Amino acid sequence: MLEIKNLHVKLEEEEKQILKGVDLTVEAGKVHAIMGPNGSGKSTLSYVLSGRDGYEVTEGSATLDGADLLEMEPEERAAAGLFLAFQYPVEIPGVGNMTFLRTAVNAQRKARGEEELSAADFLKLVREKAKSLKIDADMLKRPVNVGFSGGEKKRNEILQMAMLEPKMCILDETDSGLDVDAMKLVAEGVNALRDEGRGFLVITHYQRLLDHIKPDVVHIMADGRIVKTGGPELALEVENNGYTDILAEVN
Amino acid sequence: MRQLLIGDKCGAHTVPYIEVKNNSSRVEHEATTSKVDEDQLFYCRQRGMDEEEAVALVVNGFCKDVLQALPMEFAMEAQQLVAISLEGSVG
Numbered sequence A: 001m002l003e004i005k006n007l008h009v010k011l012e013e014e015e016k017q018i019l020k021g022v023d024l025t026v027e028a029g030k031v032h033a034i035m036g037p038n039g040s041g042k043s044t045l046s047y048v049l050s051g052r053d054g055y056e057v058t059e060g061s062a063t064l065d066g067a068d069l070l071e072m073e074p075e076e077r078a079a080a081g082l083f084l085a086f087q088y089p090v091e092i093p094g095v096g097n098m099t100f101l102r103t104a105v106n107a108q109r110k111a112r113g114e115e116e117l118s119a120a121d122f123l124k125l126v127r128e129k130a131k132s133l134k135i136d137a138d139m140l141k142r143p144v145n146v147g148f149s150g151g152e153k154k155r156n157e158i159l160q161m162a163m164l165e166p167k168m169c170i171l172d173e174t175d176s177g178l179d180v181d182a183m184k185l186v187a188e189g190v191n192a193l194r195d196e197g198r199g200f201l202v203i204t205h206y207q208r209l210l211d212h213i214k215p216d217v218v219h220i221m222a223d224g225r226i227v228k229t230g231g232p233e234l235a236l237e238v239e240n241n242g243y244t245d246i247l248a249e250v251n
Numbered sequence B: 001m002r003q004l005l006i007g008d009k010c011g012a013h014t015v016p017y018i019e020v021k022n023n024s025s026r027v028e029h030e031a032t033t034s035k036v037d038e039d040q041l042f043y044c045r046q047r048g049m050d051e052e053e054a055v056a057l058v059v060n061g062f063c064k065d066v067l068q069a070l071p072m073e074f075a076m077e078a079q080q081l082v083a084i085s086l087e088g089s090v091g
C-alpha cells in the first residue's frame, strides 16, 4: 500500500540532510510501528509523505497504491487516502470544530467525485464517532483545538481520522500526553478502523500504546534511516533496554 | 494595528484589527503584517481542503475571532468592512 524507497530528504532552507535512505513498505491490513530516538527523522518522514513545505526530496520515491505521492498536492494525497495525525495538532481560532470536520469530509468527497454528506447524515456520524471517543458536544462547537488539553487534541485527531476513513493512517506520537483512559479510547478508535484494506504507520516512543494497538511489524529509525525491523518483541526490547544495544549492534 | 495578508498576489486586501485583548499598556504604532499561518493552511490541506478553501476557512475564523473581541457597535461596522474587503480576494 505505502511504499517508500531509498528516500533522501534535506531541508529546503539549509544544507541539512535529515532522511538518508528510508526503505519502508506498509501492506494493506497491517500495522507498522516506528520507534527511534528523538531527532531521528520520524516526524520529518510523516511531513514529507503528507506534503508539507520546507523539505526537498533529493533521492528516492514514495507511492500510495502505486500513485506517486511526491508529485501530489497535500490535499490530493489526503483525497487519495493518506491521513496524518499530527504530533502537534494545530489550533485554528474562530473555526468551529464541527465546521472544520464537515468542510474536510466534503472536500475529500468532492475530490473523489462523491456527493456531499447531508447536514443530517453528517451530524449523526459525528455524534456517533465523538461519543465513542468521549468527545462532548462542547468540544465539537469550540474552535479547532483552541484551548484543548493535550489529550483532547490527540482525541480530536482520532475523531478526524474516524470521520475521514483514510486508507493509510500515519499517527505521529498520538499517545504522548494521554492519560491511561484516553490512551485506551485512542487505541479503540484505531482498532475500530483496522481492516484488510487499511494500513497504519504508528510512530511512538512507548510500548504502552503497542499493548493496545498490536503492531505486525516494528521498525527502529535512527539518524534518518530504518536500522532495524522486527516483530512486536522489538518494541519490548526498546522499552527494557533503550536504543544503545540496538544501535551498537547496527554500527 | 495588526494585519493579515491574504494570498501572495493580494497584498492590498488586508484585514486590519486592533489588538484589544492586549493586556500590556504599550500601544504598538507600527503595523505588523503576517501571512496566513502556514501550519494552519497545511493542517487544513492535509485534511483535504484545497488551498483556496483552506485560506477562506482560516481567514474567516481569524476575522470572527477578532470581531468577537470588539465592542458590539464596532463589531457590526467592522464585519461589514471585512465582508466588503474580502470580496474577490479569495475564491
Ligand SMILES: Nc1ncnc2c1ncn2[C@@H]1O[C@H](COP(=O)(O)OP(=O)(O)OP(=O)(O)O)[C@@H](O)[C@H]1O
Binding pocket: A011, A018, A036, A037, A038, A039, A040, A041, A042, A043, A044, A045, A054, A087
Ligand atoms: N524545519 C527544520 N529546521 C531545522 N531543523 C529541522 C527542521 N525540521 C527537522 N529538523 C531537524 O531534523 C531532525 C529530525 O527531526 P524530526 O522532528 O523528524 O525528529 P523525530 O524523530 O520526529 O523526533 P521526536 O522523537 O523528538 O519527535 C532533528 O534534528 C530536527 O532538529
Ligand SMILES: [Mg+2]
Binding pocket: A042, A043, A044, A087, A172
Ligand atoms: Mg517527532
